[in-house]
Amino acid sequence: MNATHTPPASSAKYAWAGGLRAFAAVMLSLAGLLGIFRGIMAIAEDEVFVTTPDYVFKFDLTGWGWIHLCLGIVALLVSFGLFQAAAWARYTGIGIAALVIIANFLSLPYYPWWSVIMIVMSGIVIWALCVAPADDADVSGRPTGGRQL
Template sequence: MTATHTRPHTARQDWATGLTAFAAVMLFLAGLLSLFRGIMAIAADDVFVTTPDYVFQFDLTGWGWIHLALGVLAMAVSLGLFVTATWARITGIAIAGLVIIANFLSLPYYPVWSVVVLIISGFIIWALCVVQRDGDSYGGAGSR
């Protein structure tokens, strides 16, 4: 007789899996949107608002390259999140943080969209931080 030690399937595991999937999809979408924003800034920077006395004033083509690179990285890391790799969770938090910084600094150039991506990235970081390595979730109802 062989003894198997399997943990019972719990709602907490479903919640953790769902949060990781949410973060993966949202990180992919944020990356795709950053990619498009980067292409817009590189190809035709006249779609952006210009602010003459902004402290963090950069060339819009430079901002385009920054957003393009972050978008590609975010999309690549999101693929790792779909297979729940630990490296992808850690890197996803870092990439989402960089996306927040880049969108904050470029806020005057494309204000509404920057705020939308800031909020999405905040949810990505939250979703990746509330999941433990073994799949149990921190906080929430019923955790001790």
């Protein structure tokens, strides 16, 4: 009898899916924290931001601060749901990451390099949440609870 045990191919798939979900949760929590910090800086009218008087989507810097602060808080909360493998968090995570992309696109003139970084980071979150198979599972290969995508 063979003493070595080879795990079934499906457990490798489950481990990969769980790892991708955890990656998305970490990236979304980082995007949320950074959005919160950016929002606080803008509300305090820090001198880090560039002023562009002739921008089509012109908002007051404080207005942008509140938008980024609220999106950051929601993104951070949704990332906690992703860590728990909640199906609602997967759908909401995709939506919040899309809103973060839109908000950062619209605020490109105020903080260009940071906006591009946040757009890329949120795009990676969307990719990770969309690519993981529907039957997510934890690393041990056991299916997670709840309804999955």
